[in-house]
Amino acid sequence: MKVPNHVAIIMDGNGRWAKERGMVRSEGHLEGSKTLEKLAIHAMDMGVKVLSVYAFSTDNFKRDKQEVDYLMNLIVKYFNTKFEKINKRGIKVVISGRKENLRRDVIEAINNIQEKTKDNKEGILNICFNYGGQEEIVDAAIKLATDIKEGLNVTNFKREDFYKYLYHDLPPIDLLIRTGGELRVSNFMLYQLSYSEFYFTNTYFPDFGKSEFNKALFMYENRDRRFGGINDKESK
Numbered sequence: 001m002k003v004p005n006h007v008a009i010i011m012d013g014n015g016r017w018a019k020e021r022g023m024v025r026s027e028g029h030l031e032g033s034k035t036l037e038k039l040a041i042h043a044m045d046m047g048v049k050v051l052s053v054y055a056f057s058t059d060n061f062k063r064d065k066q067e068v069d070y071l072m073n074l075i076v077k078y079f080n081t082k083f084e085k086i087n088k089r090g091i092k093v094v095i096s097g098r099k100e101n102l103r104r105d106v107i108e109a110i111n112n113i114q115e116k117t118k119d120n121k122e123g124i125l126n127i128c129f130n131y132g133g134q135e136e137i138v139d140a141a142i143k144l145a146t147d148i149k150e151g152l153n154v155t156n157f158k159r160e161d162f163y164k165y166l167y168h169d170l171p172p173i174d175l176l177i178r179t180g181g182e183l184r185v186s187n188f189m190l191y192q193l194s195y196s197e198f199y200f201t202n203t204y205f206p207d208f209g210k211s212e213f214n215k216a217l218f219m220y221e222n223r224d225r226r227f228g229g230i231n232d233k234e235s236k
């Protein structure tokens with residue numbers, strides 16, 4: 001089986017999942033967290049090496065304070081106490097995003113989980129939190145500009161060389177999954193998505209379990225990736 005090395009997920013539909021069950025939106029986020037925990041382990045079991053997920057965008061601060069506070073508290077709880085299975089499975093957790101505007105306990109929880117899992121080698125779970133794709137590129141450009149000012153020679157600088165200026169030096173994304181029925185990228189990992197395959201599903205994220213994930217892997221297996229070239233059959 002051809003397995004994608006790096007899978008990214010836009011975990012959409014938590015609010016609608018909850019609303020359809022007469023629950024408050026936050027309960028959808030709680031259910032989504034449980035799904036994420038299981039999926040991260042399942043993805044690694046299937047041979048995926050890096051899983052990136054969109055947990056909170058820089059624009060999500062526009063939501064009601066109550067929902068924002070709930071998501072912040074959820075993150076603190078998960079990072080401090082609930083990620084034990086992920087750690088035991090040997091998964092390294094990294095967080096991508098800006099730390100400004102975050103509460104001190106959230107920053108501490110982020111530092112804790114990264115420190116606790118830093119030597120894990122079985123795979124990487126990259127959680128995008130207070131994250132924006134354009135912001136990541138801007139922040140990387142500023143770091144590169146600083147290096148240039150300090151004497152870096154960029155005569156032979158290539159697009160691959162830019163990855164190390166991003167929040168984490170992760171490989172390009174092979175497969176992007178978006179749950180919840182919307183067909184857009186929403187400012188998510190724009191640099192890393194350049195040649196990825198897209199998989200959209202109407203399933204809400206809390207219901208996106210192992211078998212749904214496997215469907216996306218199956219679709220990926222049958223895609224013909226050409227990276228701007230042509231495949232062997234067409235060239236003959």
Ligand code: FPP
Nearest residue numbers: 011012013014015016029032033055075078
């Ligand atoms: C989008 O659904 C989802 C979010 C803004 C939050 C996603 C967060 C999680 C799944 C929890 C992550 C937890 C950890 C521990 C990292 P939406 O609220 O926009 O849903 P809607 O489109 O149905 O309103």
